Each structure stands twice: as structure tokens, then as C-alpha cells.
Amino acid sequence: ELKVEQNPLFLSMQEGKNYTIYCNYSTTSDRLYWYRQDPGKSLESLFVLLSNGAVKQEGRLMASLDTKARLSTLHITAAVHDLSATYFCAVGPGGSQGNLIFGKGTKLSVKP
């Protein structure tokens, strides 16, 4: 059974600081997704990582994938309050693009 573990589950940061969220998964997969969810809202796709060594960046967020270690990271640089949200990683087992297994999410709070 594929399991996806995120840590930390809760993260309180000060503005301007850096931090990394980790996503470990238990079986082979070559597709990993990061989503953002604001309170009361749906999920917004942030990154799609499709190969070992993939690195993508958007603004203050950078995601990477190491398929050998079965690990993805979401790095936050110089956090700002607008980044406060819950971040989910999700893994697509096998060839399916729709059957995603989600981590429990990391609730990020950025304080001034």
C-alpha cells in the first residue's frame, strides 16, 4: 500500500525565514504533485514533478524530487504572510494520473 508522509504537519514561521517541507513516499512513483489549499477553498496546483532530479521554482517556493530516495521537498525562501496555507504533496502510483495518494498536509502559518 502506497503511503505518503509529510513533515512537519504544522509549521509556524516568521516572515523572512527559510524552511523546508518534506514528503516521503513508500513505493516507486515517477510523478509527484504539490498543491496549496487556503482555508475554505479548493486545491491549487503548485508543481508537477515528473522525473528524478526535477526541480521547479515559482516565486518563493521551490520543489524538488529524488525518486531514488522517494523524497520530495518544498523549500520556502524568505517567507511572507501570503504563503500561509496548507500544502499537500500527492503521489501518483503506477501509470494513473488521477488516483493520487495525498499526504496529510502541512499547515503553514507565517507571522510578521
Place this chain on the structure above:
Amino acid sequence: SAVISQKPSRDICQRGTSLTIQCQVDSQVTMMFWYRQQPGQSLTLIATANQGSEATYESGFVIDKFPISRPNLTFSTLTVSNMSPEDSSIYLCSVLGLGANVLTFGAGSRLTVL
């Protein structure tokens, strides 16, 4: 990316009743899915909605409890049957658009069962 409209956006339901959630997409999509997000929890796939045939359910979910229809490429419904308080959740429709490599999610339907 595809734009998804879900309704109702929220509802308060009585125990033992059933509610149907609708999902309409503004363009043809290859696949449609229904997920559940229980309060404060992550997302769990309920089923894949197959056009013109029975949905494919994940372990722990059955057709009698969560009947799903998908009469065409852009519309699907999920019914939550004989509801109990444990069914209080957000139910999300998601789609894989033509040529897309990432799921798009609807805004969700927040159900509260009393």
C-alpha cells in the same frame, strides 16, 4: 485549465437522507474523479467516474453508499446515500483535462449531517 462548477457548495442534511452533488466542467476532459476531505484531514479518492459505465470505486467505498453517474464527458454526479454524521465532509470533483498532466479540483461541496 478546465473550470469546474460544483453544486451545492454547502448543505446541512438530516441523518438518513441522501444528497446528490453535481460537477460540471466547461470543456471535455479525459477523466473525472470524486475525492473526500474529512474535517482537518487529507484527501481520499472515492471513485473514478467512467463515462457511460459504472464508476470504479476505491477500497472502502461502495456503489450503494456513493452512487456516481457520468452521462457525458463534462458532467458527473455523486450521491451520498443514507447519510450519517460520519459523512460530514467536503466532497471534491476533480478532472484531468485533455493534454493535462495534473488534476484540477472543484471548489468542493461541504456537507454537514446532523
